[in-house]
Amino acid sequence: MDLLEFARGPALQWAAYILVAGTIWRIVGIVLLEKKPDYSEPRKSGGYPAAIKVIWTRAFTAEPFAKATLYPKMMAYVMHIGLFAVIFLFTPHIVFFEGWTGFDWPGLPNSVIFFIGVATLVSGVALLVRRLTNPVLKLISNFDDYFSWFVTLLPVVTGLLIPVRALFRYEDLLAIHILSVALLLIWLPFGKLGHTFLVFVTRGTTGMVFERRGAKT
């Protein structure tokens, strides 16, 4: 078994098992937690409309912080949209998802994806530099923040190396890329990358609680 076979086979399989088990573990663990009794009089009705509202409004910065957070917000948007594009609009990736789900969709030309990949990487590095240079951010950052950054951008770097044939042969670069994806999938449920599947749940919950307590959402 060569490196590529290992990456496409056992490595990806175990990563998938850990991803599935870990994600369900996190979700079930949260859903089954006992809700704290709220003895206060509800200010507003709350409910799902409030959840949907906050899911939407939290996508934008509140006015008082708009100027201060413009740069990281922009970089974060570039990085997240870039990640979405390189993951879901690169044809070999679409083929990968098609083999898994049976669905396919149109992709972007490779040159466009390459450009987006570079932009994603640059924005990720910019966010790391900010984390390292901003005293407050640096103080509240821990291993999870740095490791999550690392495993997120590692597949981007290894993916960008493939078309330029840097350092290794194509099949070795492809294997390294798949292994880096496997590492991402393994870490995803356990660290702060859990926001991938929890972000809308947590935002919605926050919205419902805030609405009930009469906070501005």
Place this chain on the structure above:
Amino acid sequence: MKNKPTVGEILQAKGVSRRGFLKYCATTASLLALPPAMIPRIAKAIESARRPSVIWLSFQECTGCTESLTRSAAPTVEGLIFDAISLDYHHTLQAASGDQAEAARHAAMEENEGGYLVLVDGSIPMGNPGFSTIAGISNYDMLMETVAGAAAVVSIGTCAAFGGIPGANPNPTGAVSVGDLVKDKPIINVPGCPPIPMVMTAVLTQFLTFGQLPEVDKYGRPLAFFGQTIHDRCYRRPFYEQGKFANTFDDEGAKAGWCLYKLGCKGPTTYNACATVKWNQGTSFPIESGHPCLGCSEPDFWDKGGFYEPLSTGNFGSGAKVAGAAAAGVALGAVAAVAGRRRQAKYTKEA
């Protein structure tokens, strides 16, 4: 051997012109990535070389490699170069049979001790010596006896180079490659199912010219031919870059000659010269004919997933195992929730 005619004399007798001969030398130098200054040396070496003795052993194979060499649509200089070697033993091509054939092999080995080439096609069964025998001799015994006095060994085709189809899972005969058994001789692998004729003759030409085998990659393949992937040199590569793919063998993309990646093309991970040297006198190669590359010059190509499965298709394992992982996740989540509730109760009590 001194009485044997030189290759130059043989080519002259066959009616090959000086111009045609030099053209072949220039092409070979180009294919082997040698500088133009080497062309006269190649020409001189080929012209003056005595016919090298070659013993061709065929083991667990389909004779496709021999077919590849001999089924040219028209005689070529490459073909004549191949004719110019002294093929002293070859099951399919030799007239002799039985004891006479074996006597010819032994005679060639004795007369050319230490200087003959052994070309092997087919893998060697190690599960049981009786799985494949020639004149009552097991493939293993014949190989080891023959290579003992050889100058070098050339593994022709993927079966000899890597085990090939006989060695595919579950490998019922215990098939192994030549390189798995022969450790004390220079070996060059010319894989392919079958290999490109020009690659075989170029390797022989290199041996005639320099008395040594060409530079090889990690799988023992001549770098001049196996240094780049099919994908890198494929004329459909621009379509890959543009994101234009054939989705089926008869859709508009296929008719327009778009990239065959989604139909399982193994070009990106296959090192061979098909896209440049091509087949049938440079007519075309499989991708040009509308079929994805199978990756036949790579080790274990038969076991590397489906031929029509795209390279980027991952293997997430069985649905049952994924379901098992999900069930494990539910159980772990329930345990975590119970622990969380206990913690909550403890804190509430303390508060």
